[in-house]
Amino acid sequence: MLEIKNIDVYYGVIHALKDISLTVSQGEIVTLIGANGAGKTTTLRTISGLIKPANGRVDFNGERIKGTSAKDIVKKGLSHVPEGRRVFPEMTVFENLELGAYLRKDKKGIKDDLDRVYASFPILQKRSRQNAGTLSGGEQQMLAIGRALMSRPKLLLMDEPSMGLAPLLVKEIFSIIRQINEQGTTILLVEQNANMALSIAHRAYVIETGSIVLEGTGKELAQSEEIKKAYLGG
Ligand code: ATP
Secondary structure (H helix, E strand, C coil): CEEEEEEEEEECCEEEEEEEEEEECCCCEEEEECCCCCCHHHHHHHHCCCCCCCEEEEEECCEECCCCCHHHHHHCCEEEECCCCCCCCCCEHHHHHHHHCCCCCCHHHHHHHHHHHHHHCHHHHHCCCCEHHHCCHHHHHHHHHHHHHCCCCCEEEEECCCCCCCHHHHHHHHHHHHHHHHCCCEEEEEECCHHHHHHHCCEEEEEECCEEEEEEEHHHHHHCHHHHHHHCCC
16 A cells, blocks of 8 residues: 655755665554654655655555645545644634545535544544643544544554553553554554554564664564564563
8 A cells, every 4th residue: 555665865964764665555554663763753754745755756555656745645545643743722623623624525424534533532522612722632642633534544644642641541542543443544653652553563664763674563573572672671
């Protein structure tokens, strides 16, 4: 479904991504794990058209999308839940969700998806008339995920959905991610919480200072001594 090949990204003189290649097949949860500053966010922003790579290819469903506008990439079925939630605080929960569907015209489909989001996140329905800025961190994360789902993506990119959340909420968010995947959405998940990410991922890549250094199944990497030492706290 997604193939990125030989991607290089520079921020001025900083070589942030060095010859990155990875694939995500339909139906998978793939995770990209790595330390602070390794290049995880940059990888997602490159895929969704927010950063132009210096070299390389990004193919989505067999189509070259490098150079396509971020908006047209969403239209093709690729949606991004950014790091730090980024909901619109002065708008209601409902308005934030509505915005997620702004490129769609199928009213019936939008209504069905809204019902589905409310079924996955009952708290959002309860708070639908409340300003998003008044939600807790976990609720804002749910809203950010719900908003991305409102574009009915085939592939969902998620940037550190567990960041800053209490352990119980982290568990809940990961269980929701698994559900979304079971309902048919393919997922590329970026995480610093390697433990949780590897526990739900079919496959995983490890990124270090802009390069992919390891790949394998979630299970293989969770058992790797190297990974345990570097990312799983021994
Ligand atoms: P984090 O978990 O902290 O978000 P990350 O793995 O997502 O880290 P990136 O945000 O992709 O890492 O950053 C990769 C590298 O590029 C880092 O060295 C970072 O300092 C640098 N970088 C990121 N954004 C910019 C920018 N706009 N200008 C200059 N350098 C940047």
